[in-house]
Amino acid sequence: MCKALIGKKLGMTNVFTSDGRYIPVTVIQAGPCVITQIKSESSDGYNALQLGFETKKASKTSKPQQGHFQKSGGDCFARLREVEVDDPAAYNLGQNLGPDLFTIGEKIDVVGSSKGRGFSGVIKRHGFSGGRETHGGKCHRIPGSIGTSAWPSRVMKGKKMPGRYGQDRTTVRNLEIIDIRPENNLILVKGAIPGHRQSLVMIHKLKFGK
Numbered sequence: 001m002c003k004a005l006i007g008k009k010l011g012m013t014n015v016f017t018s019d020g021r022y023i024p025v026t027v028i029q030a031g032p033c034v035i036t037q038i039k040s041e042s043s044d045g046y047n048a049l050q051l052g053f054e055t056k057k058a059s060k061t062s063k064p065q066q067g068h069f070q071k072s073g074g075d076c077f078a079r080l081r082e083v084e085v086d087d088p089a090a091y092n093l094g095q096n097l098g099p100d101l102f103t104i105g106e107k108i109d110v111v112g113s114s115k116g117r118g119f120s121g122v123i124k125r126h127g128f129s130g131g132r133e134t135h136g137g138k139c140h141r142i143p144g145s146i147g148t149s150a151w152p153s154r155v156m157k158g159k160k161m162p163g164r165y166g167q168d169r170t171t172v173r174n175l176e177i178i179d180i181r182p183e184n185n186l187i188l189v190k191g192a193i194p195g196h197r198q199s200l201v202m203i204h205k206l207k208f209g210k
Contacts, residue, residue: 052077112195116167
């Protein structure tokens with residue numbers, strides 16, 4: 001069984017269940033992903049599928065990549081990812097994989113890149129409380145003292161300081177699939193997932209069940 005799929009975060013909305021519950025959901029375009037290469041333990045040392053997602057023009061693809069994509073039908077892809085598989089012999093080059101890989105009610109892990117916030121201060125980046133606002137306080141959003149006195153007279157590694165915040169690989173685990181709409185390649189997942197709209201995500205089956 002293929003254990004993951006490439007997807008794209010489309011945004012958030014909400015749905016009502018048959019018993020009237022209101023559930024916030026994230027809409028993910030799950031595929032269609034095309035198998036562009038099959039790797040087996042005998043030839044590559046491990047079992048995996050290389051999946052292609054989002055086609056692009058051949059004119060914007062290098063000649064070696066065009067030759068690689070010819071083996072799976074000729075379409076060129078902007079995104080390539082490898083996913084784990086139990087039996088690679090059960091798949092064929094050029095085969096399409098979609099949201100039917102999952103079932104409603106199944107729990108999944110979603111991996112993406114968190115939103116980039118640029119250069120941020122310690123309050124936004126690390127949740128510092130800040131200095132006093134009244135009675136002559138002049139240190140409102142600064143980190144405060146960072147030194148270590150006479151010894152070792154340097155800033156220690158790992159000190160929480162201002163800096164780049166966001167755009168990190170983030171995994172949200174045990175998300176429930178509320179609905180699957182295979183005609184549109186859509187999966188509706190309960191709750192939020194990392195990343196901005198139109199960002200790339202990986203949808204993984206749980207390794208150890210629910």
